[in-house]
Amino acid sequence: MLGVLKKPLSKMIAGSPWVYRMNTGSCNGCDVELATVALCPRYDTSRFGVKLSGSPKHADIVVITGPMTIRCKDAAYRIFSQIPEPKVVMTVGNCPISGNVFQDSYAIDPPISKHFPVDVSVAGCPPSPWAILDGFVKCIEIWEKRVAEQLD
């Protein structure tokens, strides 16, 4: 029964991924670009069903900004463990990739891929809204695959 429904079910679930936004010490540049530009009606991510969720327990896609400061490391781990599997991790900006201009600082611990399994990276400082849209599209493809695996 489930075998027949697997394909349409995974398509339907992938149609509405909920996004949880996690700021691990970002300068807010990427947050502004993400929350008030990419998720607003001009670049409408709701076309792909992407919706901001307030709780990590409802999230499917985790969006991480910032180079992971030492102060917020424990909190970030705790929040990340609350997000149910399967999840897709996307990083926005250059800081999660390499630390950017803050690299070699004693207060941060980049890259994010050292801490969490990153799937999609969006480069830029801050990235353009089109790049963030591209990132969401890539995330949704991965998310659909993960859901199909979970239904097996």
Next chain:
Amino acid sequence: MLTTLKTVLANIAKGPATSQYPFKEEKVPAGFRGKVTYDPTKCIGCKTCVHVCAGKAIKINEKEDSFDFTIWDGTCTRCQMCENFCPTGAIKVTDNYHNAYLAEDAYKRACYGNIPYIHCSECNKTIKPLPEVVAQEKLKGENSAYIERSVICPDCRRKMMAKDLMKGLAR
């Protein structure tokens, strides 16, 4: 009632305000700073870009007979300082905004160039080459005096100039 209808019709005629991006290419605003590209045929290895780079994205690794140039856009802050300071125009900031990629492709996006040194025709010391394109661009018009001595290290050049000067004085 009529004004409402007018507004509604005008809005329908205007089309959607939403950007159609993933389905249609977007027009980039003027002065947009995207991915950086590097042209190894123009590079003279002066290291100005390494000095001005804010995010330490550019690395020049000097080896025995060549030097490696690497620029990785994962650390690039898009400040355009390298393009402004590059004397030959080897580094260019493009308006390429396709900057989302799968995490495993991160290091494939680095621009890399390996430039071999040339040897001084007098003392056989290794020197960084000046590409023909750059010579044509920078030394416009009559430059035979330069072309004659283009593969000479700075020390030998100084000696030769001094010799020429002494010849002129003795005359």
